[in-house]
Amino acid sequence: MIQFHNVFKRYPGGHEALADVSLRLGIGQMAFLTGHSGAGKSTLLKLVSLIERPTRGQVLLDGVNIGNLRRRRIPYMRRKVGVIFQDHRLLYDRTVFDNVALPLIIAGYRHQEIGKRVRASLDKVGLLNKERVYPITLSGGEQQRIGIARAVVNKPPLLLADEPTGNLDPELSREIMGLFESFNQVGVSVLIATHDLERIADMPYGVFNLKDSRLLSNTVPALEENDHVA
């Protein structure tokens, strides 16, 4: 699903955020991305969510080299990646329903279909009864779950989460992690950036550990699959 081949990312001004990173996350795999702040986690996520392009090396997403993807194609590629942000990034002047429906409206679904899918998605995160309220009236955990519902509503093959449990108490964090696991169980690839090492220690998933812009360790099992350039 995700492949990095000797990826370097240098920002204008000379800061090298990633240096010679090679990794692979197979289809249907779930893994964590760890490292202290400034180690390059955010940059790696930005590359995968097509916000930045690599300076050198190849980033393949679903077999497509994003380094030379044309600007016009980027929106369609982004739809394959459901992104969950630490700060939720919801639209606070719209209802929960409208927030979750946005990816479907963008993709051009029909009205009835949108209603069905949004409710299914909200049901999955346990907020079906909140569809008519505005996100601002909800707790942080609930807002996070709406962010998740929005990320999965168009069934993307890959979920990216940036510190999804950063501001939540342990009880809620466990719930959110459980949600990610349930999506992974139906075949979605999941990559979660976190610094919550305690939480992930007893979870049966591989970890990419970044340090000083380099990949320090990689415990993600390599899948035998043809996840190569299309």
Next chain:
Amino acid sequence: MSPDKSRKRGGQRMDRPPAHSRFKAYFVHHLRSLVASLGLLYRHPLSNLMTILVIGIALALPTGLYLALDNARSISSNWDGAAQISLFTKLTVSNKQAQQLADKIRLYPEIDQVSMLTREQSRQEFRDLAGYGDALDALEKNPLPAVLIITPSAAHAHPDAAQRLIEKLRKLPQADIVQLDLEWVKRLFAIMDIAQRSILVVASLLAIAVLLVVGNTIRLDIQNRRDEIIITKQIGGTDAFIRRPFLYNGLWYGLFGGLIALLLVGISVAWLRGSVESLSLLYQSGYTLRSLDLRSIGVLLLLSTTLGLAGSWLSVGRHLKQMEPQ
């Protein structure tokens, strides 16, 4: 990755609505953003009303000037008597021959009507108007020719066409002198030409002003909705999708601005009509002030809508590119 391979491996397929459904949804989305942007205008009535009023006033000025010119034209077309052509026959041409000539000229397509003064009538008129009665009586023979007074049809009253007609009449063997009080008509048309060009200049400048006003309003609107734009881009909204509501916003600004302009012009015409009528009564003319006809109204609304759309297009094109997810 082909779809069936991914299904086999992951059991999860990125699904897309079928093409016909996307096509239909595309139009539904257009309609929805059209209505939604109207709703947005309605929710912020005060600031939007200001923008619309500015556009309306900017458009009302050239529209009013155009209407004034249009009225001046229609008045001057009532004066096409000024474009009468006088044909003086040669002295050898008898009254009867002159009458035959008049009948012949009457058949020209360029001619509205022809009236004739016989040689005796010419002398009578000259005697009455010029006061040379005694001098004329002293002459043995009538020195004045028969005169044909020719009124060109409206299509040929314009100086160039009238000039061509005169050239044609001069070639007639019976004709001695053919003349038209062309200077007067020429001057009038020249003045109107200047007026028309001035209006065009004013209208162009104000059209640019409308573009800038709409562009600036849309720019502020884009900045206010920065978060929404960035989030939409992040979850895969195309540039066209993001642009659309702003373009429709500009379109509404233009359309409502045009309607305001119509309203302002309409009020002005109603207010002036009474005074114009009492003035024209003093000239014993039944002239009434003309208002905009349907065609002009259509052109104005089309233009204002286009300007609104173009203004927002310029603004959106420049400012949306600068907003990328971070």
